[in-house]
Amino acid sequence: MTTAVQVPTPPARTVGPMRQDRRRGVGRFAALLLSPTVLVLALVIGYPIVSALRLSFQVTHRGINPTTGMVENTTHVGLANYAGIFSGDSASQFWNAFWNTTTFTVAGVAIETVIGVAMALIMHKAFRGRGIVRASVLVPWAIPTAISGLLWKWIFQSDGIANTVLHTHVLWTTEGFHAWGAVLIADVWKTAPFIGLLALAGLQVIPGEVYEAAKVDGSGPWRTFFRITLPLARPALVVAVLFRMLDALRMFDLPFVLIGAHKHSVETLSTFAWYEASNLRYGTAAAYSTVLFLYIAVVAFVFVKVLGADLIGRGVEGKKK
Amino acid sequence: MSAVAAAAPRKRARRAGTSPWAYAGITAIVLYCLAPFYWMVVSALRRPADQFSNKAFPWPISLTNFESAFKPANGFGRALLNSLVVAGLTTILTLVIGITAAYVLARLEFRFKNVILAAIIATSMFPGISLLVPLLKLFVSIHWINTFQAMILPSMSFALPLAVFNLTAFFKQMPFALEEAAQIDGASPMQAFRKVILPLAAPGVFTTAILTFIAAWNEFIIALSVTNKQEMRTAPVITSLFTGQYGYDQPFGTQMAAGVVVTIPLVILVLFFQRRIVEGLTSGSVK
Numbered sequence: 001m002t003t004a005v006q007v008p009t010p011p012a013r014t015v016g017p018m019r020q021d022r023r024r025g026v027g028r029f030a031a032l033l034l035s036p037t038v039l040v041l042a043l044v045i046g047y048p049i050v051s052a053l054r055l056s057f058q059v060t061h062r063g064i065n066p067t068t069g070m071v072e073n074t075t076h077v078g079l080a081n082y083a084g085i086f087s088g089d090s091a092s093q094f095w096n097a098f099w100n101t102t103t104f105t106v107a108g109v110a111i112e113t114v115i116g117v118a119m120a121l122i123m124h125k126a127f128r129g130r131g132i133v134r135a136s137v138l139v140p141w142a143i144p145t146a147i148s149g150l151l152w153k154w155i156f157q158s159d160g161i162a163n164t165v166l167h168t169h170v171l172w173t174t175e176g177f178h179a180w181g182a183v184l185i186a187d188v189w190k191t192a193p194f195i196g197l198l199a200l201a202g203l204q205v206i207p208g209e210v211y212e213a214a215k216v217d218g219s220g221p222w223r224t225f226f227r228i229t230l231p232l233a234r235p236a237l238v239v240a241v242l243f244r245m246l247d248a249l250r251m252f253d254l255p256f257v258l259i260g261a262h263k264h265s266v267e268t269l270s271t272f273a274w275y276e277a278s279n280l281r282y283g284t285a286a287a288y289s290t291v292l293f294l295y296i297a298v299v300a301f302v303f304v305k306v307l308g309a310d311l312i313g314r315g316v317e318g319k320k321k
Numbered sequence: 322m323s324a325v326a327a328a329a330p331r332k333r334a335r336r337a338g339t340s341p342w343a344y345a346g347i348t349a350i351v352l353y354c355l356a357p358f359y360w361m362v363v364s365a366l367r368r369p370a371d372q373f374s375n376k377a378f379p380w381p382i383s384l385t386n387f388e389s390a391f392k393p394a395n396g397f398g399r400a401l402l403n404s405l406v407v408a409g410l411t412t413i414l415t416l417v418i419g420i421t422a423a424y425v426l427a428r429l430e431f432r433f434k435n436v437i438l439a440a441i442i443a444t445s446m447f448p449g450i451s452l453l454v455p456l457l458k459l460f461v462s463i464h465w466i467n468t469f470q471a472m473i474l475p476s477m478s479f480a481l482p483l484a485v486f487n488l489t490a491f492f493k494q495m496p497f498a499l500e501e502a503a504q505i506d507g508a509s510p511m512q513a514f515r516k517v518i519l520p521l522a523a524p525g526v527f528t529t530a531i532l533t534f535i536a537a538w539n540e541f542i543i544a545l546s547v548t549n550k551q552e553m554r555t556a557p558v559i560t561s562l563f564t565g566q567y568g569y570d571q572p573f574g575t576q577m578a579a580g581v582v583v584t585i586p587l588v589i590l591v592l593f594f595q596r597r598i599v600e601g602l603t604s605g606s607v608k
Contacts, residue, residue, distance in 0.1 A: 026429050026430065026431055026510070027431050027432070029425075029429070029510050029511070030425045030429050030431045030434075033421040033422065033424065033425045034421075034422050034425050034426075034437065036417075036418040036421065036422070037418050037419065037421070037422035037441065037481060037485060038422075038437075040418060040474075040477055040478070040481060041440075041441065041444050041478065041481065041482070043474070044452065044456070044474050044475050044477060044478035045444045045447055045452060045478050047455070047459075048451070048452040048453075048454075048455040048456050048459075049447065049451065049452070051455035051458075051459075052451050052452075052454055052455045055454065055455060055458070119350050122343060122346030122347060122349075122350060123347075123350070125340070125342075125343045125346070126343045126344075126346070126347050127343075129344075129347050131595070132347075132351065133347055133350055133351060134595045134596075134599060135591060135592050135595045136350070136351045136354040136355050137350065137354055138591040138595055138598060138599075139354055139355060139358050139588060139591060140354050140357075140358070142535055142584070142587040142588060142590070142591045143358065143580075143584050143587065144538065144539040144541070144557040144583060144584070144587075145539060145541060146539075146541045146557040146558070146560070146561045147557055147560060147561075147580040147583055147584055148357075149561070150560065150561060150573075150576050150577070150580055151357055151358075151360070151361045151577070151580060152357070153571075153573075154360075154361070154364060154573045154576070154577060155357060155360060157573070159373055160375075161360060161375050164375045189353070189357060192353075193350075193353075193354055194602070196350075197599055197602055197603065198602065198603055200603075201599075201603035236603075246446055249448070250448035250449060250450065252449065252450065252541070252542050253541040253542065256541075257561045269448075269450075270448060270449070270450040270542075273450045273451075273454070274450055274453070274542070274546070277450075277453065277454045277457060277546075278546070282454055282458060285450075285454045286451075286454045286455070289448060289450045289451035289453075289454060290451060292448050292450065292451060293447060293448055293451045296446055296447075296448060297446070300446055
């Protein structure tokens with residue numbers, strides 16, 4: 001990289017050793033500057049991951065030690081925590097949380113993408129009022145999720161504004177399908193604008209000539225959208241959807257604040273693992289969070305492989321396309 | 322987005338003009354985004370007696386809810402200060418560490434570069450809960466529960482990968498001739514970085530700072546779990562844990578007022594720096 005630029009009238013004798021010297025320095029220099037980041041990440045991510053994995057194989061029993069006659073905690077190492085996923089009384093709770101996590105993610109991201117793309121198309125068309133739109137679109141994104149959970153809880157009160165506007169008497173924030181729906185609505189409200197922004201950025205890199213050519217060819221608006229806009233905006237959209245899916249899979253604040261902890265209809269893998277941990281069942285909590293982590297990793301892998309979400313290439317190589 | 326690409330659609334839009342449909346669409350977007358937020362502000366401004374009124378305008382306007390949010394018993398003022406300390410320190414530390422890493426990854430050639438960048442980006446995928454369990458155990462054993470470092474360090478684990486990712490994109494945009502010139506003038510790599518590159522990267526650093534601050538300010542699961550004393554809670558956590566007079570009734574008016582206070586710094590940031598924030602959010606997806 002240092003050779004990319006031609007130096008005008010290089011003094012022939014000094015360039016050779018100087019450049020070599022620089023090369024040798026680069027590796028060490030890079031290692032030196034990278035070490036704080038690597039250290040922090042090793043400490044707050046590397047260590048917990050390894051530790052969680054170890055923890056997830058530990059099962060703690062409280063029982064009476066036959067030799068001493070005292071109540072003691074004994075720790076076994078085994079697959080019991082993972083076996084509990086498939087059998088035992090916690091299996092149904094686990095699969096309920098797994099199912100909720102998946103449905104929140106699939107339904108949420110699908111709706112958000114449709115609304116987000118619609119928003120992006122409108123923002124792209126609009127010439128005036130761009131500043132206002134951009135600022136207002138950022139508001140739901142900027143409100144802390146916990147606060148927006150409270151806000152929606154207020155909106156969904158039994159005698160709240162949602163029921164007044166809709167002329168219904170749904171008890172949104174109690175257990176049941178409507179609670180699931182309430183969390184979904186709150187999540188879509190908060191994150192659809194985010195997808196809209198990323199999709200808009202994708203639309204803006206499409207050159208105008210492409211549309212003019214399509215117009216000359218007599219392409220209608222729908223055809224233009226599905227044949228030109230969507231394929232060309234796809235790279236940006238795929239990244240947006242991937243980011244959102246990874247976020248939705250680990251959803252915690254919203255169901256926790258909006259409906260409550262350990263509620264069957266909105267329990268996600270994150271809230272379930274948190275519940276286990278807060279009841280000091282660290283082993284099962286670690287096992288469930290490990291499963292969640294693997295789930296997220298698989299989704300990310302499939303996305304990168306199948307849909308070609310090019311995250312890393314962009315960071316390293318810069319503009320590829 | 323590059324200047325050329327941004328100019329193209331703008332020119333097209335001017336030629337077409339903004340149609341009535343586009344105005345309707347804009348109105349719909351603004352309503353969609355702001356209506357719930359408006360409801361929070363309006364509810365915060367009602368008198369407690371009018372709390373369950375569903376009128377669109379609060380009248381008479383009252384600041385009682387704000388007063389009760391700041392009642393000493395709630396510890397809300399202290400919580401705001403805690404949030405400021407946690408989010409502020411997280412942002413500063415993340416930037417100091419992230420800038421150097423991003424610079425190295427964007428500007429230098431060395432082995433395993435892609436592997437390192439991939440690993441850093443991958444760490445942003447970890448669910449907070451899987452980090453939480455071991456960290457909680459660790460923090461309990463080293464007596465870090467109810468400390469700032471117990472909130473700041475894990476918070477950095479979420480902020481740092483994204484900051485590195487964002488800053489790498491910014492550093493990439495600068496011409497490589499800059500370091501060349503500095504080094505020809507006899508500057509060491511460190512001097513070239515500090516005196517030439519860093520000042521020019523200031524806008525990108527600033528954008529990343531805003532994004533990091535917002536992310537850290539919004540953090541919930543860690544701050545909830547590593548604190549159990551009221552005076553160490555952050556603002557979003559304490560707001561969600563406000564209890565009513567009798568434990569059963571949720572003090573929504575107070576919560577909405579507190580929510581408005583927690584949200585206002587972010588809304589101001591968004592209003593002032595919208596262009597930069599959008600640039601920062603989209604730099605990863607289209608570049």
